Amino acid sequence: MWGNYMMPNTRYVLHHSKMALDEKVLEVVERLGEKYESVGEDLLAHLEGLYYRDYVNYWDYVGVDALLNLQKPRTKYPDETTFIIYHQITELYFKVIMHELEQIGFNENLNKDFFVKHLKRINSYWSALVQSTDVLVGGMDADQFLEFRKALAPSSGFQSIQYRLMELWSTDFRNLVGGDQAGKFAEDASIEEIYEHVYWKEGATDITTGKKTLTLTQFEEKYSKLIIRKGKEFRETNLLAKFHSLSKEEQQDPELLEILKQYDIHSNVNWPLAHYRFAARYLKRGDHVERATGGTNWQQYLPPKFQKVIYFPEIWTQEEKENWGKAWVENTFLQ
Numbered sequence: 001m002w003g004n005y006m007m008p009n010t011r012y013v014l015h016h017s018k019m020a021l022d023e024k025v026l027e028v029v030e031r032l033g034e035k036y037e038s039v040g041e042d043l044l045a046h047l048e049g050l051y052y053r054d055y056v057n058y059w060d061y062v063g064v065d066a067l068l069n070l071q072k073p074r075t076k077y078p079d080e081t082t083f084i085i086y087h088q089i090t091e092l093y094f095k096v097i098m099h100e101l102e103q104i105g106f107n108e109n110l111n112k113d114f115f116v117k118h119l120k121r122i123n124s125y126w127s128a129l130v131q132s133t134d135v136l137v138g139g140m141d142a143d144q145f146l147e148f149r150k151a152l153a154p155s156s157g158f159q160s161i162q163y164r165l166m167e168l169w170s171t172d173f174r175n176l177v178g179g180d181q182a183g184k185f186a187e188d189a190s191i192e193e194i195y196e197h198v199y200w201k202e203g204a205t206d207i208t209t210g211k212k213t214l215t216l217t218q219f220e221e222k223y224s225k226l227i228i229r230k231g232k233e234f235r236e237t238n239l240l241a242k243f244h245s246l247s248k249e250e251q252q253d254p255e256l257l258e259i260l261k262q263y264d265i266h267s268n269v270n271w272p273l274a275h276y277r278f279a280a281r282y283l284k285r286g287d288h289v290e291r292a293t294g295g296t297n298w299q300q301y302l303p304p305k306f307q308k309v310i311y312f313p314e315i316w317t318q319e320e321k322e323n324w325g326k327a328w329v330e331n332t333f334l335q
């Protein structure tokens, strides 16, 4: 009975779904034909290729094997692997942030909504990064760290090119001259001239002798040309320039201003402070201060209140700028 009852219905469904499928297939084949014809390619050859092509799988698509083989510790200390992985995670976050910055920068018809949407994404990546730093505070054994780091000099996160490119993408090059010299360059100053005074260069140069750290020298050998080229390229496409390209009305939009402020704080206060916190956790033991692998006077160099890098100075009050990064140091670090 069940069979008799089911048969006609099943046939009916199959017949109709096959017809619907055929129409859909035809439509797709037609579209494919147009696609390949437009570039002078043979549709049939590509369809046959599809027949032989293997299925996409997760491990190849995500590159799992490659990813899991990127950790190459230089010592036998287990926590060195954690150290490498955490740097790699952070670099991937930097990459996804750059990906968003690029979308804003290269958008030729930018409007406030697009700006806000992509900047919100960037802020949520920064937020996740800042929160994740707790992992590193307790994630390694300090004794192991102080041993394996001896094998790593003169390398330092200081040499992260993505970190520098994010800075370049975010603001006018002149705003990367921080500290007491912020705002000292005129609008028509050349990128080469400003580059000599960016905050990170000055932080890694001995003021009295003018001698650069080896970390900086090596970084410059590899990346100076790229940085100068990008500095020029991003003149019109950095976030601050893109903000200025919006209509006057959009530039005063409270939501946009709030989100820009959050971005400035995440990049130039919250993350630098969180990083400073875990650097201090490992490099400071009681009164004893370890030398950094990158050779900076790190306690003077890293805190935002000394760096005073501000991407969007015009949206902050004079008082806020003068107190840049101070509240956290007073409330948290000096307790």
Ligand code: HEM
Pocket: 086, 087, 090, 091, 136, 145, 156, 157, 158, 159, 160, 163, 200, 272, 275, 278, 279, 280, 282, 283, 292, 293, 294, 295, 296, 297, 298, 301, 302
């Ligand atoms: C125990 C862990 C860490 C310590 C002790 C530490 C220490 C330092 C120190 C002392 C500096 C100043 C340059 C120098 O003299 O070396 C520095 C710079 C830097 N580090 Fe780390 N760091 C740690 C982890 C990380 C991680 C996981 C990242 C993620 C990529 C990172 C990214 C950076 C960046 C981007 C700079 C340059 C900051 C600037 O120029 O303002 N660091 N780090």
